[in-house]
Amino acid sequence: MYNNNPTLEGIGNIDESKQGDVFYKEQMESDSNGKQFYIESYGCQMNFSDSEIVASILSDIGFNPTKNAENADLILINTCSIREKAEDTVRQRLRVFDKMKNNRPGTLVGVLGCMAERLKAKLLDQEKLVDLVVGPDAYRDLPKLVASASDGDKGINVILSREETYADISPLRLDSNGVCAFISIMRGCDNMCSFCVVPFTRGRERSRNAFSIVAEATDLFEKGYREVTLLGQNVDSYKWENPETKEVITFAKLMIMVAEIHPDLRIRFSTSHPKDITDDVLYAIRDYENICKYIHLPVQSGNSRVLKLMNRTYDREWYKNKIDRIYEIIPDCAVSSDIISGFCTETEAEHQDSLSIIEYSNYSMSYMFYYSERPGTLAARKYEDDIPLEIKKRRLTEVIRLQNQISYNHNQKDIGKTFKVLIEGDSKKSDQEFKGRNSQNKMIVFPKKEHLKAGDYVMVKVNSASSATLRGELI
Numbered sequence: 001m002y003n004n005n006p007t008l009e010g011i012g013n014i015d016e017s018k019q020g021d022v023f024y025k026e027q028m029e030s031d032s033n034g035k036q037f038y039i040e041s042y043g044c045q046m047n048f049s050d051s052e053i054v055a056s057i058l059s060d061i062g063f064n065p066t067k068n069a070e071n072a073d074l075i076l077i078n079t080c081s082i083r084e085k086a087e088d089t090v091r092q093r094l095r096v097f098d099k100m101k102n103n104r105p106g107t108l109v110g111v112l113g114c115m116a117e118r119l120k121a122k123l124l125d126q127e128k129l130v131d132l133v134v135g136p137d138a139y140r141d142l143p144k145l146v147a148s149a150s151d152g153d154k155g156i157n158v159i160l161s162r163e164e165t166y167a168d169i170s171p172l173r174l175d176s177n178g179v180c181a182f183i184s185i186m187r188g189c190d191n192m193c194s195f196c197v198v199p200f201t202r203g204r205e206r207s208r209n210a211f212s213i214v215a216e217a218t219d220l221f222e223k224g225y226r227e228v229t230l231l232g233q234n235v236d237s238y239k240w241e242n243p244e245t246k247e248v249i250t251f252a253k254l255m256i257m258v259a260e261i262h263p264d265l266r267i268r269f270s271t272s273h274p275k276d277i278t279d280d281v282l283y284a285i286r287d288y289e290n291i292c293k294y295i296h297l298p299v300q301s302g303n304s305r306v307l308k309l310m311n312r313t314y315d316r317e318w319y320k321n322k323i324d325r326i327y328e329i330i331p332d333c334a335v336s337s338d339i340i341s342g343f344c345t346e347t348e349a350e351h352q353d354s355l356s357i358i359e360y361s362n363y364s365m366s367y368m369f370y371y372s373e374r375p376g377t378l379a380a381r382k383y384e385d386d387i388p389l390e391i392k393k394r395r396l397t398e399v400i401r402l403q404n405q406i407s408y409n410h411n412q413k414d415i416g417k418t419f420k421v422l423i424e425g426d427s428k429k430s431d432q433e434f435k436g437r438n439s440q441n442k443m444i445v446f447p448k449k450e451h452l453k454a455g456d457y458v459m460v461k462v463n464s465a466s467s468a469t470l471r472g473e474l475i
């Protein structure tokens with residue numbers, strides 16, 4: 001899930017407070033070198049998770065995190081290339097950081113993540129705003145790169161790996177509510193959807209050692225966390241072979257291993273590819289109360305011809321059957337989606353197919369975007385980006401309007417129902433209210449009661465609902 005654009009370029013009814021998030025921790029006692037780093041993250045949850053790995057690597061060499069970029073010796077920006085707009089935002093931020101350097105000479109600025117991988121040395125040579133360029137598979141090299149950048153050399157490593165999963169690195173949970181955490185279970189993507197730059201920026205798909213995932217989740221649970229989200233570009237193709245027993249762990253098996261750590265540890269996962277989600281995964285969701293009844297299943301388009309151009313490998317009927325299967329096996333499951341409007345050659349009738357599949361699938365919410373051509377992708381090489389911007393925007397507006405209506409109706413149906421909610425903390429608007437989510441990933445806000453705290457499970461009866469939030473009371 002990507003959440004870098006609160007504009008018409010792409011909208012989901014998501015927690016926008018996560019944008020450009022800053023990781024911070026109280027001064028650590030360990031061998032500090034007195035230096036501070038500041039890190040800002042854009043894009044998908046995987047980037048936020050990677051920033052925690054980066055923070056861990058930097059803290060090992062004595063850097064402390066700071067919330068304030070102006071105090072930092074090292075400013076890092078973990079970037080996203082998924083749409084042009086995301087890259088524009090990063091360029092703006094780099095100019096702001098460049099100005100800060102004038103007041104604090106010696107400060108290093110580094111670009112991490114997908115833009116580092118896509119633009120490589122161009123970031124150092126042409127734009128001259130940065131000292132470090134580090135791709136998603138090269139974070140272990142950061143200590144060396146920071147040292148050489150401090151000596152006045154430019155630090156760059158954008159080598160992609162077929163093996164790197166950072167399995168042994170314990171992420172530093174810096175901007176955490178102490179209840180929910182991300183666990184990266186795989187990296188890269190082999191799917192080659194024609195619109196998508198990710199296979200180029202994050203490289204080949206590889207799955208992380210299952211035991212290291214279970215160990216990380218167990219450790220989190222013991223520290224008081226109550227929800228883990230298993231992250232990957234395509235979690236359903238997770239596959240790890242135990243080198244000793246040769247047993248193959250699939251995603252369904254992995255989820256069960258994590259679910260069995262403790263019934264009070266909730267499991268979420270993202271993202272699923274419709275072609276790879278199996279009945280075994282659906283049965284695991286059905287059978288384990290602590291595996292959340294929520295699937296993010298991006299459709300991208302509701303039209304079979306467009307899906308073929310997108311190289312999604314399923315068609316409209318196939319997707320609809322998958323939706324039927326989900327609701328058949330898990331009747332109370334919520335499903336959400338990603339939708340792209342105005343992909344190359346999309347006609348009005350084909351756009352209508354996207355609208356009707358939203359209705360058919362009854363998504364609880366969607367992340368919605370208009371198509372943004374990315375250099376180097378299959379679509380950029382093969383198809384003309386021929387839908388005028390105004391038409392893309394108009395179609396996107398129609399998609400958003402319909403999805404908002406469907407989300408509203410979906411939420412209205414929850415009025416009167418009682419849900420088990422994991423308290424995440426104070427609501428955005430009031431410290432007299434808690435917020436938390438139900439299994440279906442819906443945010444529920446309700447008045448506080450004494451003795452309750454973040455990390456507790458409570459039963460909440462829903463009294464009212466908008467398209468984005470449910471409100472209720474403790475019972």
Ligand code: 5AD
Nearest residue numbers: 002195196298338339369370371372
């Ligand atoms: N243009 C618009 N949206 C895109 N996405 C991926 N690439 C593009 C692009 N070039 C969307 C897809 C994907 C989500 C993460 O971002 O919907 O599922």
Ligand code: SF4
Nearest residue numbers: 189191192193196198
């Ligand atoms: Fe991109 Fe498709 Fe891979 Fe998702 S599954 S990261 S959309 S190529």
